[in-house]
Amino acid sequence: MPETFDASARKFHQLVSVALLAAGYVVGPMGAWLVALVGVVFLLGRFWWPADIFRQLAWRALEPARILPRRDVVEDHATRRIARVLGGAGFLLAAVLVAIGQSVAGWIIVGGLAVMIFLDGAFDY
């Protein structure tokens, strides 16, 4: 049988990430911390599920409270895991760039990654 995954938690994770990145951009240089947080959640959460605090929020609070309905679907997670590591590394690099004053380069990286995550989370592209 093909392996299924909780798509609701995955989408919640993606949309919270995009919201934090957008908030990070709006608040300015201090937003580098939010970008770094998303990067750490992406990278650590890839190898250790408890570190994925966005998914944990979905699994432990929103889904049990029926605020977020769980939806198990067949997904190719091998590709997603690679993308997640690349994305996490990109966010950490972007956070460093913003922190050292290379804001334009940093936010371009964040913007490109955020758009891809949003398209995947909202439209399954």
Next chain:
Amino acid sequence: MIERAFIVGAVLAATLVVALGARAGARWRVAQVLGQPVPAVLRRRLSRTRPNLVYFFGPHCGTCAQQKTVLDELDSEGAAHIIALDATQERALADRLGALTIPATAFLDRSGRLAKVNLGYQPRSVLIAQMESMLAG
């Protein structure tokens, strides 16, 4: 800060417009090909006794492997006749059948016309429901 919020809003709006436009375009394309007869090269491979399901896959597509598991089950149970085509090798055929993404599955009716096109992975239950609906109609 307001300027940045405006930029975020503009990027979000542009992304939404492009994504919704692409989705509408794909639906329009599928609507255009439904009911069309498939090319002779494909018609020669059709089964006369089982529902025909054309399956487009790609060599490096992980979800396609999962779709193949479902289709192999249907094929081995005799529920459907599966015609698997590599979309990267059969681009013209994929385009003709409205398969704009992989995996894609397309049901053909008894006369060899396109009856249903699915873009993306479809679980067994959906494919069986579509087959039953096609056989009933």
